[in-house]
Amino acid sequence: MNPIALRFGFWVLAPPLLIAAIGFGLQGLAAANSALFFTWGFFLEVLLAGLLQGVLYALVALGFVLIFKASGIFNFAQGSMVLFAALTLVGFIGMGLHWTLAFIVTAGVMVLLAMVVEKVVLRPLVNQPHIILFMATIGIFYFLDGFGQMLWGSDVKMLDIGITKETTFILEGVFEGGILVNGFDLVAALVGAVLVAVLAVFFQYTRVGRALRAVADDHQAALSVGIPLKTIWVIVWSVAGIVALVAGIMWGSKAGVQFSLALIALKALPVLILGGFTSIPGAIVGGLIIGAGEQVAEVFLGPLVGGAIQEWFAYMLALIFLLFRPQGLFGERIIERI
Amino acid sequence: MLYREAGQFKTSYGADQAIFPIRQDRIALVLFAGIAVLAVPVLASNYFLETIFVPFLVFALAALGLNILTGYCGQLSLGTGGFMACGAFFSYKLAVGIPELHIVLVFLLAGLGTAAVGVLFGLPSLRIKGFYLAVATLAAQFFLVWVFNKFPWWTNYSPSGVISAPPRDVLPGLAVTGAGGAPAVKYLFLLVFVAVLALVAKNLVRSRIGRTWMATRDMDIAAEIIGIRPLWAKLSAFAVSSFYIGIAGALWAFVYTGSVEALAFQIDRSFQVLFMVIIGGLGSILGSFLGAAFIVLLPILLSNVPSLLGLQISVEIISHLEFMVFGALIVFFLVVEPHGLARLWQIAKEKLRLWPFPY
Amino acid sequence: MTYGAKHIGEPILKVDNITLAFGGVKALSDISFAIREHEILAIIGPNGAGKTSMLNVINGFYHPQQGRIEFRGVERRTMRPHVAARQGIARTFQNVALFKGMSTLDNIMTGRVLKMKSNLFQQAIYWGANRREEIAHRQTVEKIIDFLEIQAIRRTPVGRLPYGLQKRVELARALAMEPDLLLLDEPMAGMNVEEKEDMCRFILDVNDEFGTTIALIEHDMGVVMDISDRVVVLDYGRKLADGPPDEVRANQQVIEAYLGVSH
Numbered sequence: 001m002n003p004i005a006l007r008f009g010f011w012v013l014a015p016p017l018l019i020a021a022i023g024f025g026l027q028g029l030a031a032a033n034s035a036l037f038f039t040w041g042f043f044l045e046v047l048l049a050g051l052l053q054g055v056l057y058a059l060v061a062l063g064f065v066l067i068f069k070a071s072g073i074f075n076f077a078q079g080s081m082v083l084f085a086a087l088t089l090v091g092f093i094g095m096g097l098h099w100t101l102a103f104i105v106t107a108g109v110m111v112l113l114a115m116v117v118e119k120v121v122l123r124p125l126v127n128q129p130h131i132i133l134f135m136a137t138i139g140i141f142y143f144l145d146g147f148g149q150m151l152w153g154s155d156v157k158m159l160d161i162g163i164t165k166e167t168t169f170i171l172e173g174v175f176e177g178g179i180l181v182n183g184f185d186l187v188a189a190l191v192g193a194v195l196v197a198v199l200a201v202f203f204q205y206t207r208v209g210r211a212l213r214a215v216a217d218d219h220q221a222a223l224s225v226g227i228p229l230k231t232i233w234v235i236v237w238s239v240a241g242i243v244a245l246v247a248g249i250m251w252g253s254k255a256g257v258q259f260s261l262a263l264i265a266l267k268a269l270p271v272l273i274l275g276g277f278t279s280i281p282g283a284i285v286g287g288l289i290i291g292a293g294e295q296v297a298e299v300f301l302g303p304l305v306g307g308a309i310q311e312w313f314a315y316m317l318a319l320i321f322l323l324f325r326p327q328g329l330f331g332e333r334i335i336e337r338i
Numbered sequence: 339m340l341y342r343e344a345g346q347f348k349t350s351y352g353a354d355q356a357i358f359p360i361r362q363d364r365i366a367l368v369l370f371a372g373i374a375v376l377a378v379p380v381l382a383s384n385y386f387l388e389t390i391f392v393p394f395l396v397f398a399l400a401a402l403g404l405n406i407l408t409g410y411c412g413q414l415s416l417g418t419g420g421f422m423a424c425g426a427f428f429s430y431k432l433a434v435g436i437p438e439l440h441i442v443l444v445f446l447l448a449g450l451g452t453a454a455v456g457v458l459f460g461l462p463s464l465r466i467k468g469f470y471l472a473v474a475t476l477a478a479q480f481f482l483v484w485v486f487n488k489f490p491w492w493t494n495y496s497p498s499g500v501i502s503a504p505p506r507d508v509l510p511g512l513a514v515t516g517a518g519g520a521p522a523v524k525y526l527f528l529l530v531f532v533a534v535l536a537l538v539a540k541n542l543v544r545s546r547i548g549r550t551w552m553a554t555r556d557m558d559i560a561a562e563i564i565g566i567r568p569l570w571a572k573l574s575a576f577a578v579s580s581f582y583i584g585i586a587g588a589l590w591a592f593v594y595t596g597s598v599e600a601l602a603f604q605i606d607r608s609f610q611v612l613f614m615v616i617i618g619g620l621g622s623i624l625g626s627f628l629g630a631a632f633i634v635l636l637p638i639l640l641s642n643v644p645s646l647l648g649l650q651i652s653v654e655i656i657s658h659l660e661f662m663v664f665g666a667l668i669v670f671f672l673v674v675e676p677h678g679l680a681r682l683w684q685i686a687k688e689k690l691r692l693w694p695f696p697y
Numbered sequence: 698m699t700y701g702a703k704h705i706g707e708p709i710l711k712v713d714n715i716t717l718a719f720g721g722v723k724a725l726s727d728i729s730f731a732i733r734e735h736e737i738l739a740i741i742g743p744n745g746a747g748k749t750s751m752l753n754v755i756n757g758f759y760h761p762q763q764g765r766i767e768f769r770g771v772e773r774r775t776m777r778p779h780v781a782a783r784q785g786i787a788r789t790f791q792n793v794a795l796f797k798g799m800s801t802l803d804n805i806m807t808g809r810v811l812k813m814k815s816n817l818f819q820q821a822i823y824w825g826a827n828r829r830e831e832i833a834h835r836q837t838v839e840k841i842i843d844f845l846e847i848q849a850i851r852r853t854p855v856g857r858l859p860y861g862l863q864k865r866v867e868l869a870r871a872l873a874m875e876p877d878l879l880l881l882d883e884p885m886a887g888m889n890v891e892e893k894e895d896m897c898r899f900i901l902d903v904n905d906e907f908g909t910t911i912a913l914i915e916h917d918m919g920v921v922m923d924i925s926d927r928v929v930v931l932d933y934g935r936k937l938a939d940g941p942p943d944e945v946r947a948n949q950q951v952i953e954a955y956l957g958v959s960h
Contacts, residue, residue: 120669121673131412138609138612138668142668143664143669145665146658149658150659312477312481316481318477322465322466323465326470355832538821545823549806549807552796552803556797563794564874
């Protein structure tokens, strides 16, 4: 049989089967233990909420992947870029700008930030080991956190750009009581899909995109054929900044703009481990798995151990996953040469 | 002129392999030890002992532990806070459960327990490297803090989730933990304890095991080909590192703060210790101390300097400023001197060796 | 024992029908040869012939899909590199693989890791058993330093050394393991004539004084013909020839592989 068709078939069939298996497993557990509760309708509702939460993780993870692909840098500061962008946007809206205008101005600020980062951090550290650059981005993480809150204050701010938050029930005929769906989550999923499509086109079909892929492959080789490394880096960090802004808007509208955003963004790290550091589809799939996994685990397994397993579930899942497939679901296998 | 080693010949490899091969260094060390033991407890006020010297020593030990793992063995960890929590809660359960146990033994046993946990979370390092590992250690961070926060058994069902260190004497009549401990006694106890552990660390890094760590850090494939088992090298680094960090956590809870909750060991703590290691110098014992001193002093400076200059700045702004300064400093050090303060110190010493005739 | 009168003994390493593939690409196909005790064996061949892959198979870095390797009468199919090291196989690399953050002395001392026996507790105390051991091994290492004439760079971090010296330090580290079999991957690549002469002398001396069996990869034919006792020629993962230098030089297939052939 055609291997591509086989692979496609696998990806179509595996998720529903996996979900069904987990569902039956949980049902069995719930039957055995009175602390647990399970109905299929509730399970699907939690699963759906988790998947949509996963879209938001994926949005943050996308920014990581972009920078990693183009510069091999694991940008720990992506989370604080999300917070910073959201704070800036709210700040401008607070000054009386319409949100579309504020979006454009904030995007400009993120481009500016990219330029500063390139000049102050990336350029002096070029050719340093990746681990040094990683630690430098932890520095950026701290700086941005402090800077953003210094500029705009640290109180929780509301961000409302008119996304619906109405909830509806679907599939009422199939399950008792139906499945509760939040309109906002659907909008978030839509935004995520559009963003991924735009990025895919950008990477695949534009000149800049091609240069980006060349840089990702080999800095020096790219330089030697005349690709301006500095410009590429500024572009990538700008795009990552704008992705962070979009992620910030979605998170901010959902949970308010506050310091904890930067920490929520840490959840993007296990997402990356699952999806592979260099793969945009990986970021999406990883985000969905983490989002759904932790939500389902919290609701259906949490009562066993007293709850709040959401705090670490994603990391543990990634950790266990790493042991079996270190390169992630979609990552390239690393072959070491000596 | 004073700092000259000309004329000091070594006649044995033993003398050449000493920690301080230069006589002037040994004299300086004795002087420094004299000041630390005799002058500091007499001259420094209780406030200074409790807010600067005691936390400095505790943090130095934690930084030392992380430096063994990250600086010497090259395995980046963001789980320091979680391991410190292990040390704190293990020693609490031990001290309360077996009151006869001497407090130093409690700390050492808590360290051993943490080492076991460290090995467990170090297992992924056999398959993954660099920032992959960093993410894996985040699992330790979040999971461990959750465990200590969630299960009241660890706090002996204290309703607030806070543990208070029971009073214990290090020598009869000299309390180091609990409310009865005098700051000067605490300081001297920590000084001796941390100095001994630092000496042990120095001995380890200049022996076979230290060389296997550094070889693994610099080039793991080549290390394997000369016979170093990567499993053993990495896990032993995790074990020794966690041992130190666990003891630091125990000292934090028992000697420094006296009472603590799991949330004191959140991810900020991990970053704080990582910053000490980066600023102090990766792969340097001395650097761990310098970095700890720097990070302990900086916030105190930041909160006092503006008022000295007559500026009125709110506490909130100062905490944001602290974040910014830390972040900027990290980038600054990585750009200007990736080997940190320890390297600057070394350069200064080399200059001094030649001074005043630099050629 | 003077050079030229050395005794070449029985095979110490036998490679039988080794096949190694990466995905669909065959790096080595069905290769068999033996390395005899105390000899210097040169493995030559054009770029991409599979020479380095062959060394990687011998010291356990690559695991061949087929074939077997027998070292000192013990057969194995797969093993990790550190096990090979334990059995007495040392190795240098085409691109120097030193520990860049450590000094020359520490690099060579690291080569003694397997010979050191003191336990963790003794190392933590340092005084006593561990100190005696450190000093004893330091003496051995100093002998190697004298032998390879690198006394002056003892304390220098190896990252700062020029390429030729780095190669020499790497050889020193391999020698510190006191190996039975020493694999050298292009020990003279990128060296000038003088450095090459030095390196040749060291290789011959090692073989001569310690009786170490040596397998080396080299491109410089002059060097190969001068110092080796036997030559194995690889081309596109296959073995073309195996024999004394003069015989190999006269082999028609080898000439074709190196010079090309007119059709």
